[in-house]
Amino acid sequence: MNKAxxxxxRELALLGLSQLPTNSGSLEKKQLQEVILAAVRTLRAEVQDILETAAAELQRGSDRLLNSQISASDVQSASSMVHEAVELGQTAINRIGTAVELPELIQLTNQREVRNYALEVLTKVNDNKEEIDNLLRESIVDWQIERLxxxxxxILRIAVTEMMFIGIQKQVAIDEAVKLAQLYSxxxxxxxxxxxxxxxxxxxxxVLRVIAEERRNKEEGIRNKE
Structure with a gap:
């Protein structure tokens, strides 16, 4: 996986945001740190759930294969059972592949750099939520943010936070948001x-152009007075 x-x-911050109630209000740093820990625990639980589901699907696939040999009344029925067994096996393999990747993600969340940045994102989102959501409302066409x-x-809040309050390049923030959406949306x-x-x-x-224009006008006014 080799994630930066x-x-x-960002992924940890997204999982952290999902732990918060819709109207969480202002939270202290310690509370946000606890949210990060809860997100990591969620990842660990997800690994266990995925493996248990995969095991159940493999067992169902094995049962279908056995039934195809014992109870199938004709070739078509047997073929259908085998096909279903193969699909269950493939689904289980895909789940196991996901479960194999998650421990690396969990290990990365233990790095101080990762947790510190996740905490910074959560803090900025929490402190500037009203301004962020107002900007999103103005940018969403024919839809209400509350219905998303x-x-x-x-994901949108994280990207806007990085652009406006952390100083991440806009295209980088967009690209990272798209990656998160491909994983979770x-x-x-x-x-x-x-x-x-x-x-x-x-x-x-x-807005930046308007601010720059106002600044230029102000500077010109000062020079004219001189």
Whole structure:
């Protein structure tokens, strides 16, 4: 997997945000640190759940193969049972592949750099949530932020936080948000998130241009008085 520390930190922050109630209010640093720990525990539990589900699917696949030999009344029935067994086996293999990757992610979350950045993201989101959500409301077309899936809202919040309050390059923040969406959102969620964030960038750039123009006008006014 070889994830960069900040990519892992974003994932940890996203899982941390999912631990918070919708209207969490202002939280202390210690509370946010506990949220990070809860997110790591969630990852560990997920590994166990995935492996248990995979084991159950392998057992069901084995039962189908056995039934195809014992109880199938014709070739077509046997073929159908074998096909179902193969599909169950493939699903189980895919789940195991995911479970194999997660321990590395959990190990990376133990790095101080990862936890510190995840905590910084959580803190900035928590401290600036109203401003972040207002910007998102202005950038979401024909939809209300309250009706979005929670995971999509949190991915958007992380990206906007990185752009506005941490100083991450806008394209980097968008790219990382798209990666998170591909992992955690719906099949087409990443396209929606990419579109919203590009509109966010346009709004941020517009505000920056207005501020720069006001600054120039102010400086010219001072020079004229001199």
């Amino acid at each position: 520390p900040r990519s892992t930190a 899936p929670r995971i999509d809202i949190d 719906s099949e087409d969620g990443y396209r929606f998130i990419n579109g919203v964030l590009r509109r966010v960038v346009n709004k941020i750039n517009l």
